[in-house]
Amino acid sequence: MKRLYLQEVATRDGFQNEKTFIATEDKIALIDALSQCGYAKIEVTSFTSPKAIPALRDAEAVMCGIRRQPGVEYTVLVPNVRGAERALGCDIDEANLVMSVSEPHNRSNLRMTREQSFAQLREVITVIGRGPVAINVSLSTVFGCPMQGDVPDDEVLHWVERFAALGVRGVTLCDTTGMAYPTQVQALSQCVRECFPDLQLTLHFHNTRGMALANTVAALEAGIDRFDASLGGLGGCPYAPGASGNVCMEDLAHMLELMGHDTGLDLARVLAASSRLPGLIGHDTPSQIIKAGRRLDLHPIPEHVHTLSRQMTHTERESA
Numbered sequence: 001m002k003r004l005y006l007q008e009v010a011t012r013d014g015f016q017n018e019k020t021f022i023a024t025e026d027k028i029a030l031i032d033a034l035s036q037c038g039y040a041k042i043e044v045t046s047f048t049s050p051k052a053i054p055a056l057r058d059a060e061a062v063m064c065g066i067r068r069q070p071g072v073e074y075t076v077l078v079p080n081v082r083g084a085e086r087a088l089g090c091d092i093d094e095a096n097l098v099m100s101v102s103e104p105h106n107r108s109n110l111r112m113t114r115e116q117s118f119a120q121l122r123e124v125i126t127v128i129g130r131g132p133v134a135i136n137v138s139l140s141t142v143f144g145c146p147m148q149g150d151v152p153d154d155e156v157l158h159w160v161e162r163f164a165a166l167g168v169r170g171v172t173l174c175d176t177t178g179m180a181y182p183t184q185v186q187a188l189s190q191c192v193r194e195c196f197p198d199l200q201l202t203l204h205f206h207n208t209r210g211m212a213l214a215n216t217v218a219a220l221e222a223g224i225d226r227f228d229a230s231l232g233g234l235g236g237c238p239y240a241p242g243a244s245g246n247v248c249m250e251d252l253a254h255m256l257e258l259m260g261h262d263t264g265l266d267l268a269r270v271l272a273a274s275s276r277l278p279g280l281i282g283h284d285t286p287s288q289i290i291k292a293g294r295r296l297d298l299h300p301i302p303e304h305v306h307t308l309s310r311q312m313t314h315t316e317r318e319s320a
Contacts, residue, residue: 014234144179178208
């Protein structure tokens with residue numbers, strides 16, 4: 001049984017896209033529940049300007065209010081030096097930095113060229129230094145950009161190499177708008193693993209075109225053991241046309257467990273946490289397992305099966 005590492009991103013990547021502001025105490029309570037589920041990492045929040053992402057304007061209060069669970073890493077998104085300074089004051093375990101390998105997407109999302117983003121993130125890495133806080137870089141649109149189209153593998157490797165040279169611990173390959181397909185995922189994942197064997201490599205899939213679970217299987221075949229996913233399938237990219245939510249955590253974990261992998265997760269606890277979401281965000285989630293149940297969540301056997309009596313029609317049941 002292969003050990004996999006699942007990383008929850010709903011409370012950052014998911015919540016930042018919600019129109020309803022989720023109360024600080026509710027965020028803290030949900031994260032505390034998630035901390036009991038067996039995650040490798042939880043992306044708690046974002047230290048972006050409150051004006052840019054008002055849904056996460058309580059980043060300090062949330063980060064300082066949660067109860068830390070030993071063995072779980074608590075990571076946050078850090079966009080710039082000011083965000084890094086705020087985050088470092090909250091005892092984070094990891095800073096997650098983001099830029100796109102697609103020039104048009106980076107300009108649309110971050111209002112900067114890729115070189116400007118790299119310069120800004122290099123400064124963040126310098127500020128964080130070689131201390132106890134780990135650094136991960138999430139590279140967006142590595143499997144395709146809805147404005148540019150395909151991004152050449154050499155471009156992806158170029159940006160991974162530049163950040164690896166700065167000493168980051170990990171890199172996340174992000175399918176930001178759900179353009180990835182399995183053979184592409186397997187080939188690029190294998191290439192990055194071979195070229196950068198010392199990097200902690202994570203795959204981050206969106207389910208825009210319904211291929212997130214298939215892409216996960218392809219990544220597994222390439223040796224990937226670390227995946228982002230979002231409780232209830234929340235999330236998306238507000239700057240990417242047509243983008244939908246992240247791959248649903250409980251759907252992903254359910255599949256991986258059936259395949260014989262050790263996810264480290266207590267799926268019952270994950271489902272209990274996911275069932276809280278509609279009350280927090282004001283709408284249903286895309287979670288299939290919440291709707292249909294796990295594969296062996298069986299239904300009662302109807303009486304007519306035992307007696308071999310004729311099954312009543314819907315009309316007969318109503319009039320009975």
